[in-house]
Amino acid sequence: MTITSEPDTHTSGQPSDRLDAAALLSMLGEMLLIRRFEERCAQSYQQAKIGGFCHLYIGQEAVAVGSISALRDDDPIITAYRDHGHALARGMDPRLAMAEMFGKVTGCSKGKGGSMHLFDKEHHMYGGHAIVGGQCPLGVGIAFGIQYQQEDKVCVCYLGDGALNQGAFHEAMNLAAIWKLPILFVVENNQYSMGTHIARGTSMADDLSVKAGAYGMRYAECDGMGVLKVYDCFAKAAEQTRAGEGPCLINVETYRFKGHSMSDPQKYRTKEEVAEFEEHDCIQRLRRRLLDRHLATEEQILDLDEKAKKLALEAVKFAEESPATPVEEMFTDVYSQPFEPYRRGEAAEGFRE
Ligand SMILES: Cc1ncc(C[n+]2csc(CCOP(=O)(O)OP(=O)(O)O)c2C)c(N)n1
Numbered sequence: 198m199t200i201t202s203e204p205d206t207h208t209s210g211q212p213s214d215r216l217d218a219a220a221l222l223s224m225l226g227e228m229l230l231i232r233r234f235e236e237r238c239a240q241s242y243q244q245a246k247i248g249g250f251c252h253l254y255i256g257q258e259a260v261a262v263g264s265i266s267a268l269r270d271d272d273p274i275i276t277a278y279r280d281h282g283h284a285l286a287r288g289m290d291p292r293l294a295m296a297e298m299f300g301k302v303t304g305c306s307k308g309k310g311g312s313m314h315l316f317d318k319e320h321h322m323y324g325g326h327a328i329v330g331g332q333c334p335l336g337v338g339i340a341f342g343i344q345y346q347q348e349d350k351v352c353v354c355y356l357g358d359g360a361l362n363q364g365a366f367h368e369a370m371n372l373a374a375i376w377k378l379p380i381l382f383v384v385e386n387n388q389y390s391m392g393t394h395i396a397r398g399t400s401m402a403d404d405l406s407v408k409a410g411a412y413g414m415r416y417a418e419c420d421g422m423g424v425l426k427v428y429d430c431f432a433k434a435a436e437q438t439r440a441g442e443g444p445c446l447i448n449v450e451t452y453r454f455k456g457h458s459m460s461d462p463q464k465y466r467t468k469e470e471v472a473e474f475e476e477h478d479c480i481q482r483l484r485r486r487l488l489d490r491h492l493a494t495e496e497q498i499l500d501l502d503e504k505a506k507k508l509a510l511e512a513v514k515f516a517e518e519s520p521a522t523p524v525e526e527m528f529t530d531v532y533s534q535p536f537e538p539y540r541r542g543e544a545a546e547g548f549r550e
Contacts, residue, residue, distance in 0.1 A: 212267070212432035213425040218492040222501065224266055224424055225483050225493075228258040229505035231282045232480060234291050237509040238281065238298060238312075242459045246517070247298045250327075251312045254282035256454035259479035260385050261286040263427025264353060264449075268435060273321040273343075275336045276355035278313035279385075279453075280325040283355060287322040289315065295512035301519035307530065308522035329390075330356060330363030333382065337369045340380035340444075351438045352380045353431075359390025361399055361408065370446070374412040377443035381434055384446070385421070387453045392465035409446035421451030422477040425486075452477075 216224075235253045242251045254261070261282035265274065276283045284294050289305060297304030298312045306316050306325075314325040323339060326332040336354030343350045360366050361384060373380050384405065388395050395402045409416035415437065419430035427449060434445045452474040456463050463471075487493040 211425075211429040213428045216425075216428070218487070220266075221483065221487060222493055222497065224262050224428075225480070225487065225498065226501045226505065227262045227266075227286055228424065228480050228483070229502050230291065230508055231255075231258045231261070231285050233502070233505040233509040234285060234294070234512065235281060237295070237513050239455070239459065241295075241299070241513060241516075247312065248300060249311045249313075250278065251298065251459045252279040252457065253453070253455040253459075254279050256474065256478070257385060257387060257421065257451045258282055259424035259427050259483075260355075260383070260421045260449050260451050263421075263424040264383065264431040266424075267428045267431035268351065268353065271321055272351050272353060272435070273323055273339050274353045274355070275323040275332045275339060276325065277329065277332055277357055277360065278325065278327045279357070280313065280315045284315040284317060284320075284322055284325070287317060287320040289317045289320055289322065291508050291512040292515035293317075295516040296519050299516035299519070300522055301516055302522040302526065303515070303519040304522075307526055309526060309530070328365075330360035330365040332356065333360065333363075333366045333369035334372075336380055336382070337372050337378060340373060340378035341376065343379050344376070349439065350379065351435045352378075353383060353435075354380055355383045355385055357390060358384055358386045358388065358395045358399060358402075359393070360384075361405070370408070370412045370414065370444075373444040374414045377441075379438050380444045381431070381438060382444065382446045384448045385451055386448055387451050389453070389457065389465070391457045392461075392463075394465070405446070405448045415442065415445040416448070417445055418448040418450070421449035422474075422479045422482065424479055424483050454478075 232255060235255050238251060239253060241247045265286040274283060274287060281294060285291060293305040294315055297306055297308060297310060297315055300308040302308050306314055310325060313327040316324045333354055333356060336352055340352040343352060390398055401407045406416040417430050417434050420426045430447060434447055438445060454471060454475055484498055
């Protein structure tokens with residue numbers, strides 16, 4: 198499977214054939230919002246307004262937007278720390294996402310999670326997890342809940358290619374397979390795990406289907422620089438899982454245009470390599486398709502971009518003007534039960550009763 202720079206052409210009879218111009222423009226708008234939002238994140242980080250870690254999703258927007266567009270609104274998703282794109286594609290208010298990164302009390306996790314722990318229960322986005330592969334068993338738990346309560350939902354669990362080599366991933370794959378859980382494991386295969394190329398750190402890197410085969414699980418793969426390719430792949434995989442066919446491992450080939458995190462000198466790859474992948478930019482591919490097929494005008498697309506820039510700027514303003522998270526918040530939202538072992542007295546007594 199190779200990444201191409203073709204403007205999202207594909208054979209007919211695909212689920213995306215049913216998407217009209219408005220739906221395609223909406224997908225383009227979401228990808229633009231993620232891109233512009235992240236450019237503001239980078240700027241704010243450089244201005245020391247964002248602390249801690251910050252991992253940009255720029256280049257990978259088609260993965261979150263294409264996959265989430267193919268799901269139902271209440272299908273739960275869970276991901277790793279490169280989570281801004283998933284949160285926005287899921288419908289999180291960009292202001293809450295930015296305020297979270299600024300450590301403000303108005304953030305989606307009251308400023309206590311930061312960039313790596315965006316969370317939005319209302320939009321069925323269950324994090325943002327910093328431990329590589331840690332979201333996989335959690336995703337299996339969500340999928341088990343769906344099955345146990347006989348709900349008509351599919352959980353989507355995103356992971357980086359680096360997580361393929363974590364024990365947690367394999368334990369999660371095993372349980373999902375033997376219990377036939379409604380979950381899609383999605384490898385956002387951007388080829389690098391920090392500075393390690395997948396070919397150097399992962400066995401059978403050129404054929405990840407063997408990882409699914411080892412667990413008797415379905416496997417699919419798609420070009421992650423084409424939002425409609427991603428959409429088609431997920432529409433089919435989700436439909437099969439919803440029909441009771443169990444989990445699926447999906448390998449989405451993509452590329453991150455920026456460093457692993459904000460502090461990455463990128464000595465492990467050449468500028469030429471990055472430039473080559475930038476030629477396949479998912480935003481440009483969908484833009485070209487819309488223009489070539491006369492589904493949108495240049496002006497409409499520019500308007501969308503202006504809107505995205507405005508929303509990103511408003512998010513920064515909102516975050517800047519919000520109050521910092523007060524220190525007392527350190528002890529709230531730690532346990533779901535009112536048992537707080539670091540506090541003696543009434544709360545703990547009440548819980549024991
Ligand atoms: C269990 C664990 N080991 C190591 C780390 C340090 N670490 C943070 S990100 C990362 C690379 C993961 O790469 P990948 O899964 O491919 O995701 P990507 O950054 O490409 O999105 C590592 C090793 C960690 N967070 N958790």
